[in-house]
Amino acid sequence: MSSPSSWPLLPESIRFVLPRRMVSRLAEHPLSEQLYPLGIGYYQLARGHEMEREQHDDFLLIYCLEGSGRVEFGARNKRRIIRPGDLLVLPRGTPHHYWTEQKNPWSIYWIHFDGSLSQNFVDQLNLAPQSPLLRLGIHSRLVADFEALLDTRQARHHLESYLHSANQLRQLMTHIALLRPLASLQQDDTLDLEKIHSLMQARLHEQIDVDTLAAAVSLSKFHFIKKYKALTGSTPINHFIQMKIERACHLLDVTNKGVKEIAWAVGYEDAYYFSRIFRKTMGISPSQYRAIRMGRSSYTAD
Incomplete structure (x- = not known):
């Protein structure tokens, strides 16, 4: 997977990377091979958080709850502002550079994922052409979906728990697709x-x-x-x-x-x-x- 940032974790923040052995099993198992998590985290008021990748070999979601940030993406380094309620979607192969604002640091959930149908799930989100952002708004149920995925870190080395997390990821992706057309009604x-x-x-x-x-x-x-x-x-x-x-x-x-x-x-x-x-x-x-x-x-x- 693309390496997570080395941002120093504060006490209320979480970074969990699935063991490589378990990722290999998820990639081969019929109940998870289509979509499975690689790493999951929550960064609270993450002042100084920044990441740049020229080579991006998995899929990444970032959901901003508060604060703000910016992202540069693609071969032409297009730039977008990330605000609360925005979901940043970075498919495999998309070079990118994102960072939070020093005066208004963001709180974010993030998840790296992969699987044979990863691109299909991203396509279902129906991103606007040339934009990696979905203006979803803040949804407590979506936050609960991310929190449920964070429970994966309690799984230790039980395959059944990781299979469950893979299917929770599927639920999260379809939930986002369901929320997207309703986003304009959130104002x-x-x-x-x-x-x-x-x-x-x-x-x-x-x-x-x-x-x-x-x-x-x-x-x-x-x-x-x-x-x-x-x-x-x-x-x-x-x-x-x-x-x-x-x-x-x-x-x-x-x-x-x-x-x-x-x-x-x-x-x-x-x-x-x-x-x-x-x-x-x-x-x-x-x-x-x-x-x-x-x-x-x-x-x-x-």
């Missing part, structure tokens, strides 16, 4: 809930305050809370907690991590406090939830 002068929920989704592993959310949509804290509650019937923090608990349930379902590790994974340093929040939301403790999933308890047990 609205009401509160941009997708932007807020995408920011929440990207930061489930940490804490976030109302001031940060309000600033993301250029509103005062008071007006932001009022607008948000009018549209959703809930406060932004309550919704954020709900998203954290949903994420915790997913981790309880698909991993063997202990409650303390899962608490850390959704931004709670105190496992006891996390357990109280979980019980308040779900009506049962994390341990009881897992026991039900493992068949050691029933849904109706006290």
